[in-house]
Amino acid sequence: MLPWLEHRYQQLASLALRAELPHAILLTGNTGVGKDQLAEALLALLLCQQPQQHQPCGTCKSCRLRLASHHADYWHQTEAEGRIGVDVIRHLTSFFQSRAQQGGVRVALLPHAERMSEAAANALLKTLEEPPQQSFLVLTSHQPAMLLPTIISRCQHWPISVNDAEQAAAWLQQQSQQPVPDFLHDMAVSAPLQALQWLQSEQALEAQELLMQLEQFVLKQHDVQTVVKALEKKSVLTVVLSWFIRQRLPELVSLPQQAHWQLLQYFQRWCRDEHQVLGQNKTLALTALLLELKRLST
């Protein structure tokens, strides 16, 4: 188990082993914090026929089927992209209505629950209202605000986060076997798995280039259009901007607290709109954000 999830895992495992786990659980937290890993570990424990010290044994028939991805009582939505349509939820519902083939429980994992269409969410509500016996559903979401309030209220909600920053940073250092740039240390605190993924790909380099662009824009007379051009369409943009505004900017310029607060508010609105505006409007929104950043920091 990932070290920062151990505490939560033990809590959930205790409930599961005392048969006090509710039928539906919602795990929320940042992308890259490990929600799905935690959910999978819990479901593995529920399926195991002879758990040992809060862990699945790994050797019983049920564990072997699960490890071979052949467990008929384990349903896992694996589609990584796009909306989750009503057909997926109907499939889940009929899975729950069938009899458990291994004679134990039936468990299901629905990651990215915020991607459910309205029809899908309504179909799921029916299952949540009348949960079948011996069934457990775990939903995960990094944007629970996009879920129907009625879905949230019918699940037991477990917020997942890193509670020991140093532990997460040490884990990242150990996993990556290379120096970790400052901004990734910060990311490790909120999303260690994502930080590791960045380190192991081109994204860490890309992020460092963006940071340099932003620093030069703030400190020198760089043209905003040039910076927008360099920044937009980069997958790492939001994370880099977030770190830059929260951490780096106050170190670079003397930024009154009030101005910093205004900027953070402005950034939050930009993040919210980022998902909704398209094309040319995206460029305009980014330009406006950078101009605001420059205005408040000079």
Ligand SMILES: [Zn+2]
């Ligand atoms: Zn087992």
